[in-house]
Amino acid sequence: MEQKIEKASRKPRVDSIRNRERLLDAATEIFSAGGTQASLEAVARRAGVGIGTLYRHFPTREALFEAVYRHEVDLLGDLAEQLAGDNEPVEGLKKWLQANVRLVAAKKGMIEALQLAAHGSSELKAYSYERMIGAIRLLLDRAVARGDVRDDVPPEDLLRTLVGIYYSQGTTDWQPTALRMVDVFVDGLRKR
Amino acid sequence: MEQKIEKASRKPRVDSIRNRERLLDAATEIFSAGGTQASLEAVARRAGVGIGTLYRHFPTREALFEAVYRHEVDLLGDLAEQLAGDNEPVEGLKKWLQANVRLVAAKKGMIEALQLAAHGSSELKAYSYERMIGAIRLLLDRAVARGDVRDDVPPEDLLRTLVGIYYSQGTTDWQPTALRMVDVFVDGLRKR
DNA sequence: TAATATACGGAGGCATCCTCCGTTTATCAA
């Protein structure tokens, strides 16, 4: 959502917008691969901008995490709406859950960062929680309505279970395992 | 290849032992206050030794975490034995549980560190688990034997619950909350 | 007390963090 502040200001410069997007993409890649403490200068290099530009757009490491996280949440929300058109509701649900694995990397980093810096924007938390629950409900209800899966699992429990699955995996190279667990779990939801 | 000669080694130097202890104390303080990524040079400064000395005693950040953690576990084990002499078993149990809050800071850091470096010494994990369970059992059994608390809570469940309480607290300044929760929980164990 | 094994400190090379500011450029009014 774009916000317009009272000042009749100039149009934002196109290079500024472009660089912001490049930085966001680069940060998503770098953080997923290298973890929380990846170098911000590496992010700037990957984005092909100067370090000063990075700091202008995201004054703190935490601000960058927040932006990455919010972006991922939005992507997942959009993906759910897209998958809701699918013919196979259970498959749609499974695809969405597995897409989450990508997010978790970012989320892990962000939680750390927020704890550290101690201004964990609860607005962001609330926003993302709503968005995630909404996405799950959208996909789950369709599968339930078709009679494909059991009807006694509320979206909230599903989300909590997911987080549990992701966090219980401690080691590196956890993603394949997590994907497998999601697979098992969704099969468990199915009615025989 | 030359063969290593087995020689009767000298006694360890007293300054070496002293510095090792100073480093351990300093690291405990610094990590508790500043978290995982606190500066190792700060630890050395606080201990009043050179940075080289720190690295000689603890070649990696992880080695230092391990040593701090093991030390804390030992202290808690000893504390349990001491509290076991107390006249009020439930109070002893509560005191011990609250003493744990200190440990958690170190533990959080260590888990991170171990995950990152991916050689999480499982010997250390096993050791600390045994020691913790032993401590809880020691205190719990006495309270049960006196009929002060319910008898259907095994030590393992108590430990898991504790960890859950500590980890569910996300924000900074979590310690007061955690202490309060422990208080509530122990009261819940009491028979009316 | 002398010999020597052992530990000590910190300089130095490299990486990252973050700020500051001179330079470049997109926007807008004329």
Added chain:
DNA sequence: TTGATAAACGGAGGATGCCTCCGTATATTA
């Protein structure tokens, strides 16, 4: 178009942290 200027850009630079290396200091042993 063009010139003025607000806005964004890049990266040098100072501070700090990581870790290694090695000359110096000292505890232990004979």
